[in-house]
Amino acid sequence: MIRLDGKQTSATLKREIAEQVEQLVKAGGKQPHLAAILVGNDGASETYVASKVRACKEVGFKSSLFRYETTVTEAELLSKIEDINSDRDIDGLIVQLPLPKHISEEKVTEKIDPSKDVDGFHPQNMGRLALGSPCFVSATPHGIMELIARYNIQTSGKKCVVIGRSNIVGRPMSILMSQKGIDTTVTLCHSRTQDLKEICLEADIIIAALGKVEFLKADMVKEGATVIDVGITRVPSDKTKSGWKLLGDVDFENVAPKCNFITPVPGGVGPMTIASLLFNTLKSAKKEVYNS
Ligand code: NAD
Numbered sequence: 001m002i003r004l005d006g007k008q009t010s011a012t013l014k015r016e017i018a019e020q021v022e023q024l025v026k027a028g029g030k031q032p033h034l035a036a037i038l039v040g041n042d043g044a045s046e047t048y049v050a051s052k053v054r055a056c057k058e059v060g061f062k063s064s065l066f067r068y069e070t071t072v073t074e075a076e077l078l079s080k081i082e083d084i085n086s087d088r089d090i091d092g093l094i095v096q097l098p099l100p101k102h103i104s105e106e107k108v109t110e111k112i113d114p115s116k117d118v119d120g121f122h123p124q125n126m127g128r129l130a131l132g133s134p135c136f137v138s139a140t141p142h143g144i145m146e147l148i149a150r151y152n153i154q155t156s157g158k159k160c161v162v163i164g165r166s167n168i169v170g171r172p173m174s175i176l177m178s179q180k181g182i183d184t185t186v187t188l189c190h191s192r193t194q195d196l197k198e199i200c201l202e203a204d205i206i207i208a209a210l211g212k213v214e215f216l217k218a219d220m221v222k223e224g225a226t227v228i229d230v231g232i233t234r235v236p237s238d239k240t241k242s243g244w245k246l247l248g249d250v251d252f253e254n255v256a257p258k259c260n261f262i263t264p265v266p267g268g269v270g271p272m273t274i275a276s277l278l279f280n281t282l283k284s285a286k287k288e289v290y291n292s
Contacts, residue, residue, distance in 0.1 A: 001256055001257060001259050001260065001261075001262060002151065002260065002261050002262075003256075003261075003262060003263070003264055004147050004151055004228070004261055004262065004263045004264075004268055005267065005268075006143070006147065006263060006267055006268040006269055006270060006271040006272045007267045007271050009146065009147055009150055009271075009272060009275075010143075010271035010272050010274065010275035011271075012150075013146060013272075013275040013276075013278075013279065014055065014058055014059050014275050014278065017059045017275070017278050017279060017282050018058070018059040018060055020282060021059055021060040021061065021282065022060065024285070024286070025060070029285075030089070030285070031060060031061060031062045032061045032091050032092075032281050032282050032284070032285035033061065033062040033063070033064070033089055033090050033091050033092070033281075033285070034052070034056050034061055034062070034063050034064075034090075034091065034092045034093075034118065034277075034278075034281045035063070035064045035065075035066065035084050035087075035090045035092065035093045035094075036049050036052060036053065036063065036064070036065050036066070036093075036094050036095075036096060037066045037067075037068070037077070037080065037081070037093070037094070037095045037096065038065060038066070038067050038068070038096045039067075039068045039069075039070060039072055039077070039095075039096070039099055039100060039103070040068075040069070040070040040100060042098075044234070045096045045097075045098075048096060049065065049096050051274055052094070052274055052277060053065055055274045055275070055277075055278055056278070056281075059278055061278065061281060061282075062089075064090070066080060066084075070100045072100075072103075073102075073103075074102065074103045074104060074107065074108075077095075077099075077103060077108060078107065078108065078111050081093065081095070081108065081111045081112055082111070084116070085111075085112070085113040085116060091116065091118075091281055091284040091285040092116055092117075092118035092277075092280065092281035092284050092285075093112055093113075093116045093117070093118070094118060094119045094277070095108050095109070095112070095119075109121045109122055109123075110122065110123065114136075114290065115284065115289065115290035116284060117136055118136055118139075118277060118280035118281045118284055119136070119138055119139060119277070119280075120135065120136040120137050120139070120142075120172075120280065121138060121167070121168065125137075125138075126167070126172070129172060129175055129176075130175055132179055132180065134288075134289050134290075135289060136280045136283070136284070136289060137172065137176065137276075137280075138168055138169075138172055139273045139274070139276040139277040139280065140168065140169050140230060140272075140273045140276070141169060141172040141173045141176055142272075142276040142279065142280070143269060143271075143272025143273045143275065143276040144173065144176075144207065144228055144230070144269055144272065145176055145182075146272060146275075146276065147228070147263065147268075147269070147272055148182075148226075148228075151261060153205070153261055155177070155182045155183060155184050155205070156182075156183040156184075157183060157184075157185075158184045158185070158204035158205055159184065159185050159187070159202055159204050159205070160177045160178075160184035160186045160187070160203060160204065160205040160206075160207065161186075161187045161189060161199055161200055161202075161203040161205070161206050161207070162174045162177065162186060162187070162188050162189065162207045162209065163189045163190075163196070163200075163206070163207065163208045163209060163210050163215075163216070163249070164189075164190065164208070164209035164210040164211070164230070165188055165189075165190045166209065169209040169230055170188065170190075170207075170209045170210075171188070173207050173209065174186045174188040177205070177207075184204075184205060187199055187203075191210075196220070197219070197220045200216070200220040200221060201220060201221070201222050202222070203221075203222070203225060204222075204224075204225060204226065205225065205226045205227075205228070206221065206225060206226070206227050206228070207228045207230065208227070208228070208229050208230060208231060208248070208249035208250055209230035209231065209249065210231065210249055211231055211233060211249065212231070212233075212249055213231070213233050213235065213247045213248075213249070214247060214248070214249070214250065214251040214252075215231075215249045215250070215251075216229075216249055216250040216251060216255060217251050217254065217255070218251065218254040218255050218257075218258060221255050221258050221259065222258070223258050224258075224259070224260050225258065225259055225260065226259065226260055226261040226262070227250055227255055227259050227261070227262045227263070228262075228263050228268075228269065229248035229249055229250040229252070229262070229263050229264075229268055229269065230248075230249065230269050231247070231248040231249030231250070231265065232246050232247075232248065232265060232266070232270060233246070233247050233248075233249075234246060235247050246265055246266045246270075247265060248263075248264075248265030248268075250262070250265070252264060252265070
């Protein structure tokens with residue numbers, strides 16, 4: 001069994017990005033610049049945004065954080081996005097989700113200029129992904145594809161089961177795993193899927209992205225499978241300083257002995273997500289997806 005080490009792989013990816021930034025600046029280019037909008041003080045969102053800002057520093061990016069109280073109006077937020085869209089110094093913009101109920105996430109997502117949408121959530125990027133055209137692939141699916149490529153996991157002709165059909169993980173994963181060059185045969189499962197255990201037992205690769213702690217059990221996985229655990233759920237713990245720990249969607253202890261490859265939680269998919277956001281921002285700065 002080989003553990004897919006997201007910590008180490010993301011460190012490698014970040015090193016590669018930092019080298020490219022250095023070359024870019026040496027050649028007279030500007031530092032890539034990522035902007036983030038954070039509304040309110042939700043603990044998890046604060047942590048995510050702080051680690052994104054820290055990661056920018058690590059690779060030599062500029063970053064700007066725009067903070068708003070939860071009382072901000074939708075119009076104010078949309079107007080800020082317009083300003084950022086036309087700011088030539090900013091290459092990428094992310095709006096940390098979730099947003100307060102009175103603000104439409106759909107409107108906010110669609111307001112972001114697709115050429116700065118480094119989260120890859122804009123319909124134009126999702127549509128291009130489905131068509132196999134150049135686009136920003138959302139960070140978590142991109143991170144998973146990097147892990148698969150860098151560990152040389154065989155995909156062509158294999159059976160892949162994705163559990164969860166969200167727009168940010170499951171659905172884009174199902175598209176990526178069926179694209180030309182990857183060539184798995186994909187089954188996309190969700191909360192209404194019947195006979196999930198039988199479907200999983202057929203799979204060479206299982207990607208669990210449903211947000212249910214230790215859902216995937218050993219009796220659902222065939223010998224020699226690859227298992228990618230996307231889930232991260234905070235559960236109370238008296239053994240950590242923070243008072244909580246992270247658990248995945250896979251019963252790691254019992255599933256791992258059956259696998260050829262498996263990601264741990266934490267230290268698997270999670271670290272790859274932030275590195276992929278940086279990757280997209282660099283691509284945007286280099287105008288590799290959209291030319292203008
Ligand atoms: P979501 O709640 O939007 O979607 C969950 C999906 O799982 C739904 O499509 C639903 O149909 C499916 N589902 C629910 N119960 C099911 C069941 N019993 N059987 C089969 N399918 C079922 O979740 P999401 O935003 O895609 O996130 C999923 C998990 O991944 C969460 O734990 C989230 O925290 C985590 N996540 C991790 C990262 C990362 O960087 N590691 C990034 C994004 C999300």
